[in-house]
Amino acid sequence: MKHTDSPRQQRRILLAVGIGTTLEWFDFTLFAIFSLHIAKTFFPAQDQLMSLLATFVTLAVGFVARPLGAFLIGRYADRHGRKKALILTMNMMAVGTVLIAFCPGYSVLGYGATVLLVAARIVQGLAAGGEIGSALAYLCESAPAARRGFFTSIQQVAQAGSFLLCGLFASILATVLTPEQLGSWGWRVPFVLGVLIYFVGVYVRRTIDESSAFQAHARQGIEVPAKEILQHWRSLVLGIAFVALWTVCTQLINFMPAYAQAMLNLDAGKAYYGITLVGFITLLSPLGGWLSDRWGRYNVMLLGALGVLLLAYPAFLALKQNPQDSGLMLLQAGLAMLMVLYAGPASAALAELFPVAVRSTGISVAYASSVVLFGSFTPTLVTLLYRHTGDPMMAAYYLLAATLVSFVALMVARQRQAANTARDFHDQAA
Template structure:
């Protein structure tokens, strides 16, 4: 079944649809990873709003602990939504991850702070981070499969590269928007309402999801694999998945130390302003 899905490539007549699908998936992926990552760029403000404490370091650690909850949910999202992508199609799984991420992100943007609803605020924050983590975990593999399976013959590496390009692009977009806001608003305004703006922009994902659902077809290779599935045994992917999971831990830690923790670190310990750090 895996071989069939890899070998079946779109015909020459589907070139326009291939590019349409690539850009739709890449833009959706970029916005999803913007939504997942923007929390880290606003961690110091989130700490003050949801984890108030006389010890600012303890407050910040609590905010990053909530950020880490999203990573704990990502493997589960990859398993559950990845299975959905195999059973129901890549497109269905992508649309689901987009709407889940939009719900989690916009929910963070409208969530009352600790001052308004007390301990319920950080509890709801953690729940929304879990939703974001499930969406991000499902998005990673599904968007990669979607892009590669829509690639014309001989261009799978090029098409697949847009998954990582759009992922890093989402992180950079989050950093850029946070930098613009911190440069344009006073610290008091950022703490009062400005921190919500990047999360509320997650509503754009709803339009991307609706576009995907209405205008992009299922991948030709997925359709071919479903036709061939009845005649092929299903092999266990657990050993390979476990190896990939373990290997991925190392470069993921390095990636997020640089892109997620570095802006906060340079503000607290290198004397940079929030805009400079971002």
């Protein structure tokens, strides 16, 4: 952040950005964790696996709405400011959370309940599409260049906070409530908490100042047309590929409770504990950002991607051959550790691809598009592939495919960076 910022202002900026990200991932993670109960509540229950698939499709609908929200809210942030956009996304996210928390089920409203659930996910998808770009643009523009990787990793810390809250609530509810109580009303309790988080978050966001970089850009009075983002199509493609591994790995970790129960015949409750463990590990994300400030974004991210390429297949194979709760938790923890190295620097790497004039739009569109293309249908595709093959290894194959996409993009980006550095050196020498 600016060196002139007081410690109090620095904490307020981090809190304002972090709490919105926490609410976004808190709600999303809850939806994935309690997918079995949501399926029984909002969809006909003749076929449990088909109801589960319908729930995953509903989850994916929210992701499909993200690119539209990314473009609209990203443009809003690039024209009117990061602060206004952050408040807008917070309000929209709260609307969706309230609907999910209090909407009656299929037994009361029939398909009307299903429609309301889908509507809630669309509103949340629009908000989430704009949140990531506005938040990362704000953090990137408020941080000193030499510490940008460290400070933008607050996005991952906020995600870790949501994992911890979700894992904690899921574990407590699974312990103190009967399965019938949890499926009937208990799963709604954490969503109500999400509404309370909103009031704190919107208050804090109203107290922050606009980033100095955006203020300087706004003073120039230059109106940037919407099509300007297309001039940066190479950066968009790289950004989409960067996020592929990030989003697929996150979806798989969230999917583990359903994966454990439906495909490995394990206790889903143990996977809830694993998500709590993932939350604690993800708190180490600033370490990945800090390392990237010293060794380079792409070098540290490549190390994380290489770890996934080498370890994913044997880890999933061992779990398939010997399904155990301890093995499932070890897999979750291993993926989380590798994401510390990959996703920790990824926020800064994504933000640095775009100039101030289109930064929020670029981040938002790249991130949301990747989530739709690679992440949103992860649970659905893995479940469908398992239904047709009966092979739990489908999850590993999909993860490896996404990792290859990100690995190749990182190699291209590193080569591109080296070429730009060499060109700048020759220009200065001339």
